[in-house]
Amino acid sequence: MSKITASMLYNFVQCPHRFTLDLFGNSKDRDPVSPFVQLLWDKGSAFEKEVIEGLETAFTDLSKFKGEEKERMTQEAMKRGDNLIYSGRITAGDLVGEPDILRLHNKFYIAGDIKSGAGEEGASEDSEGKPKKHYAVQLALYTDILEMLGVSGGRCPFVWDIHGEEVEYDLNAPQGVKKKESLWALYGTCLGEAIAISRKAIQTLPALAANCKLCCWRSLCKKEVKESQDLTLIPELGRGKRDVMIASIRTVSDLAEADISRLIKGKKSPFPGIGPDSLLKFQARAKLLQSAGRPYIKKEFALPNAETELFFDIETNPMRDICYLHGFLERRGSSERYVSFFADSPTTEDEEQAFAQAWEYIQSSRPCAIYYYSPYERTFWRKLRERYPYVMTEEQLDELFSPETAVDLYNHVIKPCTEWPTNDHSIKTLAYYLGFKWRDTDPSGAASIEWYHRWVESGDQTIRQRILEYNEDDCIATRVLLEGIRSLSQKSH
Numbered sequence: 001m002s003k004i005t006a007s008m009l010y011n012f013v014q015c016p017h018r019f020t021l022d023l024f025g026n027s028k029d030r031d032p033v034s035p036f037v038q039l040l041w042d043k044g045s046a047f048e049k050e051v052i053e054g055l056e057t058a059f060t061d062l063s064k065f066k067g068e069e070k071e072r073m074t075q076e077a078m079k080r081g082d083n084l085i086y087s088g089r090i091t092a093g094d095l096v097g098e099p100d101i102l103r104l105h106n107k108f109y110i111a112g113d114i115k116s117g118a119g120e121e122g123a124s125e126d127s128e129g130k131p132k133k134h135y136a137v138q139l140a141l142y143t144d145i146l147e148m149l150g151v152s153g154g155r156c157p158f159v160w161d162i163h164g165e166e167v168e169y170d171l172n173a174p175q176g177v178k179k180k181e182s183l184w185a186l187y188g189t190c191l192g193e194a195i196a197i198s199r200k201a202i203q204t205l206p207a208l209a210a211n212c213k214l215c216c217w218r219s220l221c222k223k224e225v226k227e228s229q230d231l232t233l234i235p236e237l238g239r240g241k242r243d244v245m246i247a248s249i250r251t252v253s254d255l256a257e258a259d260i261s262r263l264i265k266g267k268k269s270p271f272p273g274i275g276p277d278s279l280l281k282f283q284a285r286a287k288l289l290q291s292a293g294r295p296y297i298k299k300e301f302a303l304p305n306a307e308t309e310l311f312f313d314i315e316t317n318p319m320r321d322i323c324y325l326h327g328f329l330e331r332r333g334s335s336e337r338y339v340s341f342f343a344d345s346p347t348t349e350d351e352e353q354a355f356a357q358a359w360e361y362i363q364s365s366r367p368c369a370i371y372y373y374s375p376y377e378r379t380f381w382r383k384l385r386e387r388y389p390y391v392m393t394e395e396q397l398d399e400l401f402s403p404e405t406a407v408d409l410y411n412h413v414i415k416p417c418t419e420w421p422t423n424d425h426s427i428k429t430l431a432y433y434l435g436f437k438w439r440d441t442d443p444s445g446a447a448s449i450e451w452y453h454r455w456v457e458s459g460d461q462t463i464r465q466r467i468l469e470y471n472e473d474d475c476i477a478t479r480v481l482l483e484g485i486r487s488l489s490q491k492s493h
């Protein structure tokens with residue numbers, strides 16, 4: 001059996017099939033590493049180096065050593081009782097861990113990782129953040145090894161995160177108010193399944209999911225999913241739902257042809273977590289995919305009637321936490337033009353200026369209807385307003401995004417009121433379906449993040465132009481989608 005490492009468990013939490021393919025897949029089937037993933041790795045290494053160079057305390061640096069020598073040096077450092085050990089290696093049984101940090105704690109050791117992301121997820125004004133499962137299983141694996149070695153200082157490992165915070169992971173605590181299972185129990189379950197996969201005692205299946213976009217096995221899995229007509233080809237029917245249905249319904253055509261009324265008993269479907277309404281919705285989608293039918297309206301909706309329409313899309317860079325571009329396709333009758341406000345440098349001054357100019361532009365375009373896709377624009381503008389409160393008031397922001405004049409086409413129309421014969425409801429997929437083509441060969445949010453990074457580093461005008469064209473095409477795609485929606489008819493039963 002292969003040794004289980006922390007990064008293998010990290011991948012297991014992202015996708016169990018990734019764990020399988022990393023162990024048993026043919027490396028020739030791997031996709032090349034995308035520039036965006038490379039950028040993430042580079043940023044991670046640069047951040048770790050910055051943190052280590054900024055340490056104001058003495059530490060034992062084992063980063064130059066590898067394999068068994070690194071392990072031996074780590075054992076010696078722990079025997080000496082060194083206060084802080086950087087880049088050590090610990091093993092026990094079938095587990096191998098290379099924690100960034102081992103720190104003396106109550107005469108024993110606890111482990112920590114340096115992460116170039118936030119230490120927790122889902123934090124907002126109203127709620128505290130929660131531990132990230134993929135971080136937790138890595139930290140738990142180190143802690144498990146330390147326990148087996150008899151040198152664990154407790155189940156309280158930590159993350160040093162991008163904000164300079166030390167975030168403790170209390171492995172014995174429940175995961176949340178509703179989820180009583182502890183992170184330690186979660187780790188035990190993940191490890192058990194990972195070991196079973198590595199012994200070929202259980203098999204995993206590919207899926208079509210959002211996190212496949214950055215995965216090195218995406219082309220292989222996409223091909224297999226299509227060939228097997230896997231249920232994850234149905235929008236919003238993810239891996240978890242597929243796994244509870246698969247024993248009785250295996251493929252898209254199985255679902256399209258199933259006698260659902262016989263499966264539903266009262267208000268219950270036979271599949272945990274999938275209610276009767278969802279099951280019927282998924283069957284309608286399966287039928288649409290199966291027949292390659294036309295998209296249709298399933299529920300009435302109203303759209304604003306305005307002479308001037310603005311199709312709005314922003315570009316942000318999460319690594320720098322900046323919104324650097326506000327783009328608008330302005331349509332007045334039959335004439336169209338693209339208007340953009342670009343932050344040429346990743347500074348608060350330039351971000352504020354672009355934000356203020358975009359707001360002035362919207363005000364000068366009124367009366368108008370605004371169309372955007374998903375709540376991201378609204379959420380980020382709220383953040384910008386809090387960052388630069390002199391630009392606009394809270395009331396102005398609420399009024400700007402009120403449904404009478406601003407329509408989130410995804411949440412207000414596509415999701416609740418229409419059905420499409422596609423595998424997801426992203427703007428890219430729907431606009432492609434309607435015949436629109438982006439000028440760029442690699443149009444994606446992830447790619448644009450990498451372009452902006454290179455623009456800031458190099459000042460290369462061709463990269464700036466590439467970003468602008470990509471954003472303009474996103475705005476045009478929103479207009480194409482609106483026209484597609486307007487041309488839909490109600491489904492005839």
Ligand code: SF4
Pocket residue numbers: 014015016017018019021205206207208209211212215216217218219221222
């Ligand atoms: S492409 Fe998707 S299903 Fe396949 S291994 Fe990667 S994440 Fe898993």
